[in-house]
Amino acid sequence: METSGAPLRLRGAASWLLGQATTHAHRLVSEALGAVDARRYHYSLLAALDEFGPASQADLGRRGGLDRSDVVATVNELADKGFVERRPDPGDKRRNIVTVTPSGVAHLRHLDRVLGQAQDALLAPLSAAEREELVRVLNAVLEHHG
Amino acid sequence: METSGAPLRLRGAASWLLGQATTHAHRLVSEALGAVDARRYHYSLLAALDEFGPASQADLGRRGGLDRSDVVATVNELADKGFVERRPDPGDKRRNIVTVTPSGVAHLRHLDRVLGQAQDALLAPLSAAEREELVRVLNAVLEHHG
DNA sequence: TCCGAATCGTTGGCGCAGCCAACAAGTGGG
DNA sequence: CCCACTTGTTGGCTGCGCCAACGATTCGGA
Numbered sequence: 001m002e003t004s005g006a007p008l009r010l011r012g013a014a015s016w017l018l019g020q021a022t023t024h025a026h027r028l029v030s031e032a033l034g035a036v037d038a039r040r041y042h043y044s045l046l047a048a049l050d051e052f053g054p055a056s057q058a059d060l061g062r063r064g065g066l067d068r069s070d071v072v073a074t075v076n077e078l079a080d081k082g083f084v085e086r087r088p089d090p091g092d093k094r095r096n097i098v099t100v101t102p103s104g105v106a107h108l109r110h111l112d113r114v115l116g117q118a119q120d121a122l123l124a125p126l127s128a129a130e131r132e133e134l135v136r137v138l139n140a141v142l143e144h145h146g
Numbered sequence: 147m148e149t150s151g152a153p154l155r156l157r158g159a160a161s162w163l164l165g166q167a168t169t170h171a172h173r174l175v176s177e178a179l180g181a182v183d184a185r186r187y188h189y190s191l192l193a194a195l196d197e198f199g200p201a202s203q204a205d206l207g208r209r210g211g212l213d214r215s216d217v218v219a220t221v222n223e224l225a226d227k228g229f230v231e232r233r234p235d236p237g238d239k240r241r242n243i244v245t246v247t248p249s250g251v252a253h254l255r256h257l258d259r260v261l262g263q264a265q266d267a268l269l270a271p272l273s274a275a276e277r278e279e280l281v282r283v284l285n286a287v288l289e290h291h292g
Numbered sequence: 293t294c295c296g297a298a299t300c301g302t303t304g305g306c307g308c309a310g311c312c313a314a315c316a317a318g319t320g321g322g
Numbered sequence: 323c324c325c326a327c328t329t330g331t332t333g334g335c336t337g338c339g340c341c342a343a344c345g346a347t348t349c350g351g352a
Contacts, residue, residue, distance in 0.1 A: 016193065
């Protein structure tokens, strides 16, 4: 009879800690975005457009890790709101070129602020140094996983 | 009046970093669990049972942050697999008492290992000290948010 | 003691997220 | 010229988190 089921449980607990924290962050972000009638996909797409410029829908999907079918729906929604424009590519009749409008840029800035507030709320218990370290570590993880 | 839109974008980028990382972690955990025909709810429930002992379904939900309706479905699935037992509470005809079986405990141990491997894969680029710091920081966040 | 409030399990439903398959139209290389 | 590939689109599936409603039961206060 071992005195240590503990190490095993701790590993599990640590994994679960990740699950709990991610779920929490997920919920905070979703709430914040939902309060301004937006969703994660909206931010993904607008941010990709803002950072890298106009692109075809397939390229947009690759930039933000969205499936092509989800890009279709998201562009539909954003276009309905006047945040992006979809027009055929004259040089390749298969493609649409998606452009962000000034109104879309303004909306993106708004979402930036909203997400910043959500982040502040989530990381409230951490010191500035701890936040910086957390961001650094998360960046390392993301970079490593391509 | 700031000279830089940059700080604003950085705040958004940092928020999004969280989103990216959480999505990544979420996916890794789901894949790992899916490979052994399990889901997050299964682990939540089994872990709660293992740690705190038999409980009513409502209590189980409160322990693990699951909705009552989701507890019903999850207990159904776990009971079908022989991992838990559901029986009426003789002292309160509203309640069911859910118990984890030996087979269920073994399954939980298996899930612990699987989640541990997923965590190792996720945190591969980090040093031992960085992992420890990350766990500490995440714990602080979770504790602060109840 | 009786009645209203609260709790419990269950059913059914909603929206978001991530993914996959299939299709027609179009493009490009051998 | 043909074949392989890409693109946009439609439709569908699972998981997750949540909410509303219901009948049955229990509990607390008048």
